[in-house]
């Protein structure tokens with residue numbers, strides 16, 4: 001990769017990465033963000049383009065399991081890393097992650113724009129904690145994801161419920177759903 | 181949608197290669213990208229090439245060496261906040277790292293980016309469209325300052341949470357340049373001109389910050405106030421480090437260091453604190469005297485949101501409370 005002169009357009013770079021478990025090779029513009037590559041080159045439009053400058057968290061994905069902002073990640077920084085987007089969240093759970101079921105039960109998505117980012121932050125929290133999580137832990141883990149509709153209450157309910165379901169507890173509704 | 185300007189990216193594997201790549205005209209460094217990328221999206225600069233530190237593994241260590249805790253420039257804010265030795269030795273550092281921005285940004289942002297953070301101002305951290313609608317300013321497209329209208333230099337705010345804390349602990353900074361490493365007191369790294377507040381020599385890359393291990397018992401604290409409890413940059417930022425004759429809040433104060441951020445473009449070291457030396461930390465006059473000095477010497481400007489007079493009052497309140505909390509904790 002040689003340094004371009006300001007006058008000429010810098011060359012595209014071949015990015016080799018893993019996205020939702022699939023090995024991906026894609027030519028990317030060096031000034032493109034991971035979010036732009038996901039949405040506009042790979043058609044993975046689950047991650048949302050909100051403020052585009054790190055304030056809102058709608059673009060949250062996981063990089064090597066840790067939640068990060070795709071809008072402030074250069075695409076080339078994903079080289080050799082494992083990226084997970086909301087599209088890959090349910091893969092290990094046969095399609096729907098317990099968090100997604102819980103968001104459905106609790107009406108935790110209203111307009112839904114923040115939901116993919118919140119799910120990715122919440123999933124990372126649940127994977128870090130091998131036990132049901134407390135509301136305060138959820139609050140802290142979601143402190144970088146803004147929601148303008150729900151007032152957060154239903155989101156907190158849903159994440160706590162999902163973590164209980166995953167550890168064999170959970171609300172009556174959840175138990176019914178899991179039993180079906 | 182905020183698009184980045186076109187640039188090339190290079191991803192060297194070693195610090196030496198990063199220093200060499202930085203010699204290209206106009207090249208800039210990117211680490212976590214959480215400061216430079218929003219600024220480039222806002223067209224505050226248009227570098228032809230970014231030199232990425234993402235693959236320089238040697239910058240990612242925390243170690244103890246020669247009586248210092250050494251934190252590499254590539255260590256993330258989350259790693260600093262959660263690191264056992266940092267928490268045990270320097271709780272104010274772990275705390276400050278843990279209240280920066282949001283968990284997402286702390287997973288990405290690095291120490292090197294934090295100590296080299298650009299200054300911030302309500303008139304400049306805006307879109308290009310917004311800024312040019314008011315004719316720009318000294319730090320962007322114009323030739324006036326909207327904060328100090330007759331001012332000749334930019335007074336945009338030094339907004340790092342870690343700089344005041346690391347400064348209060350007597351830390352040094354090591355920059356690696358084309359001629360080798362250069363170590364300097366962290367607080368000497370900052371100057372008063374907000375368009376160029378960092379005294380980084382051409383081609384230098386910050387390698388690490390060294391925090392001297394305390395030689396006496398200490399109590400240290402960082403007070404940050406923001407409107408929201410997450411995401412926001414500090415509006416009040418006060419770091420306090422107190423040295424004690426023995427490990428008790430009833431012991432005599434043998435030294436005290438107070439560094440305040442978010443005033444002008446460099447952190448302010450509060451002076452004339454000698455008068456509390458020799459008093460017990462638990463003596464209520466200590467908190468009061470320190471807070472009075474802080475209030476007298478620290479004059480916030482209208483460079484960040486929230487009225488400067490309110491912030492000035494709050495600096496006093498937060499400084500006093502910080503010491504009272506040290507005492508209450510014992």
Ligand SMILES: Cc1cc2nc3c(=O)[nH]c(=O)nc-3n(C[C@H](O)[C@H](O)[C@H](O)COP(=O)(O)OP(=O)(O)OC[C@H]3O[C@@H](n4cnc5c(N)ncnc54)[C@H](O)[C@@H]3O)c2cc1C
Pocket residue numbers: 053054055208209210211212213214215216217218233253254257279280281282285288289290291292293294295296297298339340341342384385386387411412413414
């Ligand atoms: C929404 C939001 C909220 C924020 N809130 C806070 C906050 O509350 N407190 C706070 O302190 N910061 C805050 N930040 C700023 C930023 O996230 C942090 O300061 C972070 O530590 C910057 O590190 P980085 O690695 O992302 O820096 P980058 O963006 O990669 O770099 C920042 C600057 O430092 C230079 N640089 C990077 N590494 C080096 C190096 N090793 N040597 C020399 N120069 C280097 C770059 O060239 C650039 O000029 C916030 C940012 C956002 C987007």
Ligand code: SF4
Pocket residue numbers: 300301302303304317318319320324325326327328333334335336374483
């Ligand atoms: S302090 Fe003045 S010159 Fe500096 S960024 Fe703000 S308005 Fe511009």
